[in-house]
Amino acid sequence: MSEITLDHANRILAQGRVAAQKNGLNAVFAIMDTGAHLVAFSRMDGAWLASNELSIAKARTAVMFQAPSEFLNPPLQIGQPLAHFDHVHSGGLLLMGGGLPLFNEDGLLIGSIGVSGGTPEQDAALARAAVTA
Numbered sequence: 001m002s003e004i005t006l007d008h009a010n011r012i013l014a015q016g017r018v019a020a021q022k023n024g025l026n027a028v029f030a031i032m033d034t035g036a037h038l039v040a041f042s043r044m045d046g047a048w049l050a051s052n053e054l055s056i057a058k059a060r061t062a063v064m065f066q067a068p069s070e071f072l073n074p075p076l077q078i079g080q081p082l083a084h085f086d087h088v089h090s091g092g093l094l095l096m097g098g099g100l101p102l103f104n105e106d107g108l109l110i111g112s113i114g115v116s117g118g119t120p121e122q123d124a125a126l127a128r129a130a131v132t133a
Contacts, residue, residue, distance in 0.1 A: 003033050004102060004111035009040035012102075012113060016130030017044060020117065027117030027126055030055040031102075032063050034109050044117070051116035057092050058099030058123070059114025066109055069099030070124055098123030102131060 009031040020027040028051035031040040036059075043052060061069040072095045097120030102111045113130060115123045 002104070002108065002110065004031060004039055006039060009111070012130050013040055013042040016113070016115065016126055017042060019126050019129035020044060023118075023122065023126070025118045025122060025126065027115055027123070028052055028055040029126075029130065030059040030114040031111060032056075032059045032114070033111045034063060036060045036063050036112075039111060047117050054094060054116035055098065055114040057094035057114065058096070058116065058127075059112045060099075061093040061095065062099030062101045062114065063109070063112035064093065066101045068097075068101070068124065068127075069095060069114075070097035070120060096120040096123075098127055100124075100127045100131060 012031060013029050016029045026044045026046040028043045028047045030038060033039050058069045065072055098115040100113050101109055102113060104110050113127050115127045117123065
């Protein structure tokens with residue numbers, strides 16, 4: 001498989017929702033293909049509306065850099081410029097926990113997941129749970 005399929009994306013979304021419910025969270029999940037196009041999207045009842053855009057930005061970040069979004073967030077250093085990306089406009093990136101690249105069994109990139117609804121650490125844990133459950 002060279003791209004994530006809709007069936008695969010829907011299985012990941014279902015696993016993510018179960019993990020969120022177990023953790024008492026209402027989250028939003030976005031799945032993208034390797035071209036950073038939305039394949040599947042799920043917003044749990046009661047999830048924050050802002051999480052819609054945040055989950056998409058995290059998924060976009062993970063697929064474009066082929067790395068978890070929190071790995072791209074360097075520690076703040078006093079007196080040094082802060083690397084950031086504007087996530088408000090279309091096409092933005094977000095350097096905080098909740099975005100994961102998705103790879104097939106051969107290690108090839110097939111897409112990404114972005115999660116928003118809790119803290120960046122909770123979002124990252126939900127993304128991991130969605131793809132490993």
